[in-house]
Amino acid sequence: MAVTIRQISEACGVSRGTVDRVLNNRGKVRPETEAMVRREAARLGYRKNLAGQALAARKKNYTIGVLMLSEGVEFFDEVLAGIRQAESEIRDYGIHIEVVTMKGYHIEEQAERMREMSSRIHLLILHTVNDPRIAREIDCLEESGIPVITLNTDVEGCRRLCHVGCDFIKSGRTACGLLGLISPGGAQIGVATGTVLSLGHNQRISGFAQLCREHFSGFEIKDVIETLDDDETAYVQTKAMLSRHPELTAVYVVASGASGVCRAIKEAGRNLTVIANDRTPSVSRLTENGQIAAVIGQEPFQQGYKAVILAFQYLVGESRPEQEVWYMKNEILIRENLS
Amino acid sequence: MAVTIRQISEACGVSRGTVDRVLNNRGKVRPETEAMVRREAARLGYRKNLAGQALAARKKNYTIGVLMLSEGVEFFDEVLAGIRQAESEIRDYGIHIEVVTMKGYHIEEQAERMREMSSRIHLLILHTVNDPRIAREIDCLEESGIPVITLNTDVEGCRRLCHVGCDFIKSGRTACGLLGLISPGGAQIGVATGTVLSLGHNQRISGFAQLCREHFSGFEIKDVIETLDDDETAYVQTKAMLSRHPELTAVYVVASGASGVCRAIKEAGRNLTVIANDRTPSVSRLTENGQIAAVIGQEPFQQGYKAVILAFQYLVGESRPEQEVWYMKNEILIRENLS
DNA sequence: CTGAAAGCGCTTACAG
DNA sequence: CTGAAAGCGCTTACAG
Numbered sequence: 001m002a003v004t005i006r007q008i009s010e011a012c013g014v015s016r017g018t019v020d021r022v023l024n025n026r027g028k029v030r031p032e033t034e035a036m037v038r039r040e041a042a043r044l045g046y047r048k049n050l051a052g053q054a055l056a057a058r059k060k061n062y063t064i065g066v067l068m069l070s071e072g073v074e075f076f077d078e079v080l081a082g083i084r085q086a087e088s089e090i091r092d093y094g095i096h097i098e099v100v101t102m103k104g105y106h107i108e109e110q111a112e113r114m115r116e117m118s119s120r121i122h123l124l125i126l127h128t129v130n131d132p133r134i135a136r137e138i139d140c141l142e143e144s145g146i147p148v149i150t151l152n153t154d155v156e157g158c159r160r161l162c163h164v165g166c167d168f169i170k171s172g173r174t175a176c177g178l179l180g181l182i183s184p185g186g187a188q189i190g191v192a193t194g195t196v197l198s199l200g201h202n203q204r205i206s207g208f209a210q211l212c213r214e215h216f217s218g219f220e221i222k223d224v225i226e227t228l229d230d231d232e233t234a235y236v237q238t239k240a241m242l243s244r245h246p247e248l249t250a251v252y253v254v255a256s257g258a259s260g261v262c263r264a265i266k267e268a269g270r271n272l273t274v275i276a277n278d279r280t281p282s283v284s285r286l287t288e289n290g291q292i293a294a295v296i297g298q299e300p301f302q303q304g305y306k307a308v309i310l311a312f313q314y315l316v317g318e319s320r321p322e323q324e325v326w327y328m329k330n331e332i333l334i335r336e337n338l339s
Numbered sequence: 340m341a342v343t344i345r346q347i348s349e350a351c352g353v354s355r356g357t358v359d360r361v362l363n364n365r366g367k368v369r370p371e372t373e374a375m376v377r378r379e380a381a382r383l384g385y386r387k388n389l390a391g392q393a394l395a396a397r398k399k400n401y402t403i404g405v406l407m408l409s410e411g412v413e414f415f416d417e418v419l420a421g422i423r424q425a426e427s428e429i430r431d432y433g434i435h436i437e438v439v440t441m442k443g444y445h446i447e448e449q450a451e452r453m454r455e456m457s458s459r460i461h462l463l464i465l466h467t468v469n470d471p472r473i474a475r476e477i478d479c480l481e482e483s484g485i486p487v488i489t490l491n492t493d494v495e496g497c498r499r500l501c502h503v504g505c506d507f508i509k510s511g512r513t514a515c516g517l518l519g520l521i522s523p524g525g526a527q528i529g530v531a532t533g534t535v536l537s538l539g540h541n542q543r544i545s546g547f548a549q550l551c552r553e554h555f556s557g558f559e560i561k562d563v564i565e566t567l568d569d570d571e572t573a574y575v576q577t578k579a580m581l582s583r584h585p586e587l588t589a590v591y592v593v594a595s596g597a598s599g600v601c602r603a604i605k606e607a608g609r610n611l612t613v614i615a616n617d618r619t620p621s622v623s624r625l626t627e628n629g630q631i632a633a634v635i636g637q638e639p640f641q642q643g644y645k646a647v648i649l650a651f652q653y654l655v656g657e658s659r660p661e662q663e664v665w666y667m668k669n670e671i672l673i674r675e676n677l678s
Numbered sequence: 679c680t681g682a683a684a685g686c687g688c689t690t691a692c693a694g
Numbered sequence: 695c696t697g698a699a700a701g702c703g704c705t706t707a708c709a710g
Binding site for chain 3: 014016021028030033052054055058
Binding site for chain 3: 341345356359387390392396398
């Protein structure tokens with residue numbers, strides 16, 4: 001039989017309330033009493049029963065807020081699916097989720113939205129951009145007792161509770177390592193990034209370049225274009241890159257825009273190895289028909305799921321996440337293990 | 340506020356016990372009363388609070404049994420780690436786990452062990468071999484009210500609750516698809532399987548061969564050897580295969596024995612593309628130093644974790660798993676995303 | 679600084 | 695066929 005608070009209280013000859021005060025550091029306990037309770041708890045091997053705790057927590061009616069700059073971005077559909085999955089699990093414990101999505105990158109507008117949500121929520125899961133104004137807003141929330149979990153993209157210089165995302169450097173290294181297997185003889189590479197303003201995109205490129213230097217002396221990055229995460233721009237830019245560089249043998253697509261990139265390659269009648277990031281429906285189709293050789297995924301579903309579970313454990317279990325940063329896996333997806 | 344049993348009982352003018360009887364199909368309720376309760380539950384959108392249910396379930400003192408033929412097999416260390424992780428989570432709800440591991444494939448001995456454990460457990464997670472005697476034993480347990488979840492390897496023709504493992508066909512197809520990217524010009528392939536008696540090993544090979552036929556006309560399987568999941572045997576057999584087939588360009592290692600295979604290749608001074616299954620510590624080392632090009636993983640940690648979580652949900656949540664078969668992902672692991 | 683009591687939502691013997 | 699009551703383990707306002 002598992003040890004309960006009642007057993008500790010009986011062993012010590014104090015009330016259960018007192019044991020609770022000690023074990024949850026609520027203060028107002030005589031030092032000797034506290035020491036005795038801690039000793040007995042340790043001796044008996046006490047572990048809190050989460051069911052009891054969760055049931056008691058029902059009275060607080062917790063709500064978790066989710067705010068994402070995700071509207072119109074395919075990638076986030078799977079993140080949202082993970083959030084919904086976790087929601088349906090924690091709903092069974094009486095916890096609610098309020099999801100708000102926004103379109104584009106409007107800093108002030110998002111900050112305003114954060115303030116507005118704060119009155120109704122006990123914790124915020126936030127997908128945003130790495131901007132000092134947002135960092136300040138996060139600190140405000142933290143001060144008013146609402147912890148923030150950053151999702152997918154971290155925010156530097158703020159007191160967020162933790163970050164759930166993926167290791168972008170490793171993502172770039174994985175793309176490069178895979179290209180090394182495909183083209184052991186060397187490669188002339190064009191890089192199609194989203195924007196040079198994105199920290200994540202740049203980290204992927206630098207991971208890729210890093211491994212080129214370490215292991216693949218036959219790899220050369222000949223050009224970097226920006227797709228602005230838009231297929232039309234990607235198409236135009238890729239077309240131009242291909243005519244500038246007839247020697248290209250591979251393209252690394254760092255962010256959105258793979259469809260445009262592939263269209264330009266196809267029209268030019270070139271046979272290039274394309275490695276892309278993030279399995280969206282359109283990227284899946286291109287991989288199935290062979291235009292994309294492989295996709296580096298970042299477990300979007302798990303990202304959403306994990307963020308909510310950490311939030312739940314923090315609120316109900318009163319336990320800070322064990323790690324400050326939670327990275328999901330960098331998956332390699334080809335036609336055969338895509339779905 | 341979430342809807343509770345109390346609210347339904349008040350809305351219907353019956354006791355909470357009666358609502359419980361209806362909602363959990365315990366019978367002994369007048370049909371009209373039952374209809375009314377169901378109508379109100381649906382109208383109010385009732386969902387069971389798991390915390391309450393789990394707390395009440397504490398009185399049952401559930402124990403989950405785990406029985407595995409895993410001793411001395413590196414692969415299962417990660418499966419066990421997943422089981423331990425899940426254990427530490429559900430222990431917080433007062434559920435216990437008893438793990439028993441055995442060495443080798445002794446059918447009668449394992450059947451005996453199953454019977455012996457059955458007196459102490461409420462559900463069994465079982466890793467075994469696909470044998471009719473085990474199937475019969477599983478049915479016995481099911482009949483005596485102890486459901487069985489098969490882990491990693493399924494058992495045919497029995498009434499197990501569900502299966503947690505991976506899609507071996509897809510695993511073989513993924514290995515082949517990856518080799519297709521590495522060797523677009525074709526490959527002469529040697530296959531090193533564990534034993535031709537293992538259903539899983541055979542499924543991997545047939546998945547591999549399937550895709551050869553569908554997509555890679557330049558691929559030829561020239562030879563199949565058995566490692567008996569043993570490095571020494573693998574070494575000897577590979578050595579013989581290499582001298583029989585000087586034309587080989589690739590080896591697909593289906594089961595354990597990759598170290599032996601690689602040693603033989605190295606000694607022969609041959610430069611072959613090796614694709615292996617399952618990231619064990621020794622396979623990781625060989626991948627890091629480039630002797631293995633890529634590893635197809637089957638998420639061993641997740642397998643163990645998922646099996647326990649399904650068991651927990653079945654016992655405490657009284658909910659049958661939604662699926663009869665739970666497949667983990669087939670991961671592609673190369674040096675850069677190995678750890 | 680401490681205790682007694684009520685409550686979170688579900689289940690279960692027991693009485694009728 | 696149904697209800698009243700106790701209990702699972704933890705937390706919390708209240709009284710002292």
